[in-house]
Amino acid sequence: MIRYDLVCAGGHRFDGWFRSSGDFDAQAARRLLSCAVCGSGEVTKALMAPAVATGSAAPAAEPASPPAAPAQEVALVSDEHRRLRRMLVELRAELVKDAVDVGDRFPEEARKIHYGEAEKASIYGRASPEEARRLAEEGVAFHPLPTLPDEQN
Numbered sequence: 514m515i516r517y518d519l520v521c522a523g524g525h526r527f528d529g530w531f532r533s534s535g536d537f538d539a540q541a542a543r544r545l546l547s548c549a550v551c552g553s554g555e556v557t558k559a560l561m562a563p564a565v566a567t568g569s570a571a572p573a574a575e576p577a578s579p580p581a582a583p584a585q586e587v588a589l590v591s592d593e594h595r596r597l598r599r600m601l602v603e604l605r606a607e608l609v610k611d612a613v614d615v616g617d618r619f620p621e622e623a624r625k626i627h628y629g630e631a632e633k634a635s636i637y638g639r640a641s642p643e644e645a646r647r648l649a650e651e652g653v654a655f656h657p658l659p660t661l662p663d664e665q666n
Contacts, residue, residue, distance in 0.1 A: 521548035522555035522642060544641070552657035555642050601659045608658060612637050620644045627653040 517537060519529050525548050531537040537558070540546050546556040612635035615622045619638030625631035637658055640648065648655060 518559040519546070519556050520559040521551060521553040523548065523551045523553050525550040525553075526559055547660055549660070552660055553642055605659050609637055611635055614638055620648055623648060623653050623655055624651070627651070 514530050515533060515537075516528055516530050518526060520526050527549055529537070529546070531540070541556065544554050547554050548556060615636045615638040617639050619636065619640045622631065622636050622638070623640075626633055626636070640655075645655070645657075
């Protein structure tokens with residue numbers, strides 16, 4: 514596994530784990546990556562500072578290791594994060610329960626509703642960042658749905 518620092522078009526920084534650098538490239542090309550904060554699909558690798566050997570003549574002495582601490586369970590996700598995640602899942606479920614998933618036709622269907630060519634209805638679906646920008650410029654009201662990274666797998 515490889516971990517990358519990622520950044521979205523909105524400047525939100527987060528990390529992602531991938532099987533390989535090629536796996537990141539494939540997911541990015543298929544637009545499967547999105548920002549956990551704003552939902553932006555414009556995600557790139559952020560500049561990372563790797564540990565680099567300086568090439569000095571004598572290697573630095575290793576610091577003395579502290580005595581080993583007794584083994585203890587390590588939580589990968591805190592209780593608070595689990596609670597917030599559950600709230601996001603519940604919020605998303607509430608938002609879509611009476612809405613129609615129009616998939617990739619979202620920009621087209623949202624415009625029809627906005628311009629009175631279709632009856633007002635709650636819809637959701639997918640739009641590229643460029644399509645979302647154009648909708649916003651036209652004054653079409655919409656809001657990104659909260660997504661979680663595991664929904665993109």
